Amino acid sequence: MLAILRRLAHRPGAVEKVSTRMIDSGEPVPYMERTRHYYRALGYAKDYVWARHDEVPFARLAKPLSQCRLALITTAMPDGHSGKRQLWSGTVDPPPARLHTDNLAWDKESTHTDDRGSFLPIEAAAALAREGFIASLAPRFHGVPTDYSQRSTTEEVAPRLLQRLRDDGADGAILCPL
Amino acid sequence: MSLVARYLEANGLPTVIIGSALDIVEHCGVPRFLFTDFPLGNPAGHPWDRAMQEKIVRQAVGLLESAPGPRATVKAPFGWKASDPGWRARYGRVDPAERERLLALGAERRRRMAELKAAEKS
Numbered sequence: 001m002l003a004i005l006r007r008l009a010h011r012p013g014a015v016e017k018v019s020t021r022m023i024d025s026g027e028p029v030p031y032m033e034r035t036r037h038y039y040r041a042l043g044y045a046k047d048y049v050w051a052r053h054d055e056v057p058f059a060r061l062a063k064p065l066s067q068c069r070l071a072l073i074t075t076a077m078p079d080g081h082s083g084k085r086q087l088w089s090g091t092v093d094p095p096p097a098r099l100h101t102d103n104l105a106w107d108k109e110s111t112h113t114d115d116r117g118s119f120l121p122i123e124a125a126a127a128l129a130r131e132g133f134i135a136s137l138a139p140r141f142h143g144v145p146t147d148y149s150q151r152s153t154t155e156e157v158a159p160r161l162l163q164r165l166r167d168d169g170a171d172g173a174i175l176c177p178l
Numbered sequence: 179m180s181l182v183a184r185y186l187e188a189n190g191l192p193t194v195i196i197g198s199a200l201d202i203v204e205h206c207g208v209p210r211f212l213f214t215d216f217p218l219g220n221p222a223g224h225p226w227d228r229a230m231q232e233k234i235v236r237q238a239v240g241l242l243e244s245a246p247g248p249r250a251t252v253k254a255p256f257g258w259k260a261s262d263p264g265w266r267a268r269y270g271r272v273d274p275a276e277r278e279r280l281l282a283l284g285a286e287r288r289r290r291m292a293e294l295k296a297a298e299k300s
Contacts, residue, residue, distance in 0.1 A: 026266075027266075028200040028201065028213070028215060029199075029200075029201075029266050029269060030201055031199045031201055031202050031218075031269075031270075032201050032202060032205065034269060034270035034271075035270060037270070037272050038270040038272055038280075039284075041272045041276075041277070041280040041281070041284075042280055042281065042283060042284025042287065043280075043281045043284035043285060043288075044284060050202055050205050050206060051180065051181055051205075051206045052205055052206060052207065053184065053206060053207040054207070055207075056184065056187075056207040056208065056209060056248035056249055057184055057187040057188035057209065057248065058187060058209045058245075058247055058248040059187050059188075059190050059191060059192045059209070060192065061192050061242060061243055064243070065239060065240075065242065065243050068242075070239065070242075073179070073182070075179060084294075084298065101219070105218065106217070106218040106219030107217035107218045107219050107265070107268070107269045108219075109268050109269070110217035110219075110258075110262065110265040110268055110269065111216070111217045111219045111220055111225065112219070112225060113219050113220070113225075114225060115220075115225035115226050117222065117223075117226075117228060117231050118219070118220035118221075118222055118223055118224065118225045118226075118227075118231065119219065119220055119221055119222055120222070121196075121222035121223070121231045121232075121234070121235045123228060123231070123232075124222065124223075124228065124231040124232040124234070124235040124236075125235050125239075127232050128232070128235060128236060128239060133236065133239065134239060144179065144182055146179060150181060153181045153182060153185075154181055154185055157182070158181070158182050158185035158186065159185070161182065161186070162185065162186055162189055162191065165186070165191060166191075170191070171191075171192070172191060172192040172193065172194075172242050173183075173186055173191060173192075173193045173194075174193075174194055174196065174235065174238055174239065174242075175179050175182065175183055175193055175194070175195045175196070175197075176195075176196045176197070176221050176222055177179035177195065177197050177199075177221065178218060178219050178221065
C-alpha cells in the first residue's frame with residue numbers, strides 16, 4: 001500500500017461525484033479510485049501512484065509446513081506510539097493487548113480495531129502451532145511503517161526486517177496490513 | 179506491505195499477505211495473497227470471532243505451501259456482517275455537499291505534515 005507521488009493535472013479541490021448512494025454490487029471496493037477522489041477533495045494537487053511491477057518474485061518453502069516456523073508482520077505501531085513510524089518488534093508471548101492503529105487508513109466508520117486478533121492474529125497462529133499444523137510461531141512479530149517512500153521501504157526497512165526474521169529462525173512470514 | 183513481501187520473497191523467504199485491499203495488492207504484484215473481503219482494519223477476521231480468525235490464518239498458511247507460483251490470490255469464504263450491507267459504499271466517499279469541510283481538513287492535514295517534516299529536520 002505504499003505510494004509514490006506523481007504530478008497530475010487537475011483542479012485541486014474538485015469534488016467528483018462518488019455518491020454515498022452507490023449501489024453495492026458485491027464487487028471488491030476500488031480503493032485506488034476512492035483514494036484518488038478523496039485526496040483530490042482534500043485539495044491535494046497530486047494523485048497517489050501505487051507501486052506496480054510486472055515481475056513477481058517467488059520462493060518455495062524449504063520444508064513441510066509442519067516443520068516451519070512462521071512470523072507475523074503488521075502495519076500497526078506499539079500502543080501509545082506517537083511521532084515517526086519505524087520498524088519495531090514485539091513478543092507473541094505474552095502478546096500485546098492493543099496496538100496503535102489510529103494513524104493508519106482503515107475504515108473507521110464501518111469497524112474498529114479493539115480486537116488486536118482481527119488484524120494481528122497471534123492467537124490464531126499460535127493455535128495452528130499447538131496442533132502441529134506449523135512447527136512454531138516466531139517469538140517476535142514485527143511492525144513495519146507504510147508511509148515511507150518505496151526507496152525507503154526496499155532499501156532500509158525491508159533489509160532490517162529480513163535480518164530480524166532470520167535472527168528468529170523464521171521459515172516464512174504472514175503479512176497482515178490493516 | 180506488498181513491497182515488503184516482494185523483498186522478502188526475492189531474498190528467499192516465502193510470504194503470504196492477508197488483506198482486504200484487493201486492487202492495491204494485485205496492482206503491485208505479490209507472491210501469495212489471501213483476500214478477505216472486509217472493511218479495511220480487520221484483515222484477519224471479524225473482531226472477537228476467534229474461530230473465523232483461525233480459519234483465515236489456516237487458509238493463508240496453507241497457501242504458503244500450495245501456491246503454484248507468484249500472483250496466487252485466493253479469496254477467503256467469509257463476508258462482512260449481514261447487518262451492515264452498506265460498508266462497501268461508505269469508505270472514502272466524497273459528498274459534494276462537504277466540499278468546504280474536506281478542503282479545510284486537507285489544509286489542516288498539510289499544515290500538520292509540514293510541521294512534522296520541520297521537526298524531523300531540526
